[in-house]
Amino acid sequence: MADSTSFNLEVLQAVDPAKAPKNAASPASRVGRIFSWVALSVLGLAAIVPMVSLVNEEARTMTLLAASDDEVRNLLASKASGVSNPNFLEMLSEVSLEIPEPDLASAEAAARKALEMDPSRAHVWARLAWLETQKAGGRVNQASLDALGRSMQACPLCSQELIAWRFNFVLTNWHAVPDPLRRKAFEHADLLRWIGPNAEFLAEMRVKAKQNGIPFDAYRAAVETPVQTWDILAGQARPDA
Numbered sequence: 475m476a477d478s479t480s481f482n483l484e485v486l487q488a489v490d491p492a493k494a495p496k497n498a499a500s501p502a503s504r505v506g507r508i509f510s511w512v513a514l515s516v517l518g519l520a521a522i523v524p525m526v527s528l529v530n531e532e533a534r535t536m537t538l539l540a541a542s543d544d545e546v547r548n549l550l551a552s553k554a555s556g557v558s559n560p561n562f563l564e565m566l567s568e569v570s571l572e573i574p575e576p577d578l579a580s581a582e583a584a585a586r587k588a589l590e591m592d593p594s595r596a597h598v599w600a601r602l603a604w605l606e607t608q609k610a611g612g613r614v615n616q617a618s619l620d621a622l623g624r625s626m627q628a629c630p631l632c633s634q635e636l637i638a639w640r641f642n643f644v645l646t647n648w649h650a651v652p653d654p655l656r657r658k659a660f661e662h663a664d665l666l667r668w669i670g671p672n673a674e675f676l677a678e679m680r681v682k683a684k685q686n687g688i689p690f691d692a693y694r695a696a697v698e699t700p701v702q703t704w705d706i707l708a709g710q711a712r713p714d715a
Contacts, residue, residue: 543573550580563588564598571601578608596629597636603643614650622651626658634670637662645679648688656693664699 550570567584570576582605585598599621606618622640629636644651644659651659663679666672683690 546570546573547577550577550584558591560588560591560595563591564595567598567601578605581605582609593624594628596625596632599625599628600636600639600643607647614647619651619655623655626655626662630662631665634666634672637666638672638675641666641679645683645686645688648683648686657696660693661697661699664694664697 546566546569549566563584567581567588570581570584571578582602585602585605588595588598589602603618603621603625606621607614610618622643625636625640631637641659641663644656648656663676666676680690682688
């Protein structure tokens with residue numbers, strides 16, 4: 475085997491000098507490479523920083539679940555100043571209602587701030603409907619009806635729990651709820667007949683309705699259900715196929 479010196483010499487002699495790569499960069503070339511590296515680094519940081527910030531914000535949101543009552547009160551007292559994460563504000567509004575003697579005004583402020591940033595948050599709209607009712611001494615008013623309608627619009631069928639809560643809210647406040655919202659609540663609740671362990675809940679709602687003179691069966695019979703069993707249970711054949 476040839477030694478490394480003679481091998482390298484043979485390789486160099488075999489290469490066409492006109493096509494040989496330039497191992498020594500000119501000063502201008504070096505500056506260009508440095509500039510390119512800096513530019514790529516800045517772009518990389520620009521992409522990473524928002525991701526890191528998002529992770530930190532979500533981690534802060536999750537800490538609310540383990541926060542003490544006093545910590546929640548302190549956050550509410552500070553009006554969550556500087557918070558720009560709607561997830562955090564939604565969670566703060568939720569946990570603030572679980573502490574003893576909750577500050578409903580602060581919970582509402584957090585909810586409204588979350589909705590200003592993201593008006594598609596159906597759970598927050600539903601919470602706001604309840605908060606507005608509490609402000610009115612337990613009576614449904616136009617503000618609570620508007621919030622209820624916004625919740626239905628933002629999430630018609632995306633959450634069983636939310637559908638059930640809204641259905642119960644409508645039945646509880648039946649005489650203050652306009653007929654279009656009543657029918658919408660029954661339409662959405664029809665989904666609960668097809669998915670999940672909701673039979674007991676629906677039976678309880680039927681009993682509750684009858685005790686309060688609500689024509690439960692008539693309203694349910696009038697529903698043009700937006701779903702069918704074959705729309706929900708993927709992979710099963712349609713009964714009319």
